[in-house]
Amino acid sequence: MNIKNFKVPTLLVISGPTAVGKTEFAIQLAKQYKTVIISADSRQFYKEMRIGTAFPTPEELNSIPHFFVGNLSIQDYYSVSKYEQEVLQLLTDLFMKHEVVVMTGGSGLYIDAVCKGIDELPDPDAEVRKLVVDLFEKEGAEALRNQVRILDPEFYQNADIANYKRLMRALEVCWQTGKPYSWFLKQTQHVRHFDMAKYYLNRPREILFDRINKRVDVMMEQGLLDEVKTLYPYKCLNALNTVGYKELFDYLDHKM
């Protein structure tokens, strides 16, 4: 790939489906530009989840500096917003040394947060979140709907009211701030002091599926089942609500 005539500085964003070859391609690019990689993969953040998230290999990690890979523990709280802030902060430093920085990963919401920004919302309060979860677990989605209908009729009108996670989030913000969730959603354009170039990698589905199947075989050979067994006590954590892990938890529970 030969990319010229970038304004400087530029964030090169590589996205695409699972197993398309983002990591490999990003490393090539980073070498070409003698720069570093920021991962935008919401599961490779967790240092305990290596095999099942197709972590970059030690050789890959040694060949190019990576950020946001294995930087968190599965027990840590994390969010898109934190990611946005931390990446922007990091980029101001990186762009002092590099004209180009590569960002790659499959978590679209996280990429959008960095590129487009997200609206100002308060960070969730653990106690309020617990109240919302309790309400849902004890009284179900109908209770969430009733609350949201009263506290944020505008959101209720347009939202997917069958999606309990979105309802919980809306209610959480309403309770925490005393204002309707929709009041915060301003879709403001955020200014970024760098240029961006986005590339979406893709392959024919057949090939993609074949690559995914082979990758899963390799993961199993590398000891995915052992990794999952080690993480079994933590299977209720959000980080482990992840494809590849869920299924093996079910297998260990004799459900699959």
Add this chain to the structure above:
RNA sequence: GGUGCUGUAGCUCAGUUGGUAGAGCAACGGACUGAAAAUCCGUGUGUCACUGGUUCAAUCCCGGUCAGCACCA
């Protein structure tokens, strides 16, 4: 070789006391601003193994064939 069980969607299986069939998962399409590899919504996929018979009508009942499994020889 004998006996029994099984054969229905890509997979695992329901079901029809005879009126050409449905769940979960997968697939495909879409939504989603601090839990996003999450969560939610939509779409139906089919020689009901094959072949004769009974019947107005067979995926269902009866016979045969084939395949798989189990047990007995």
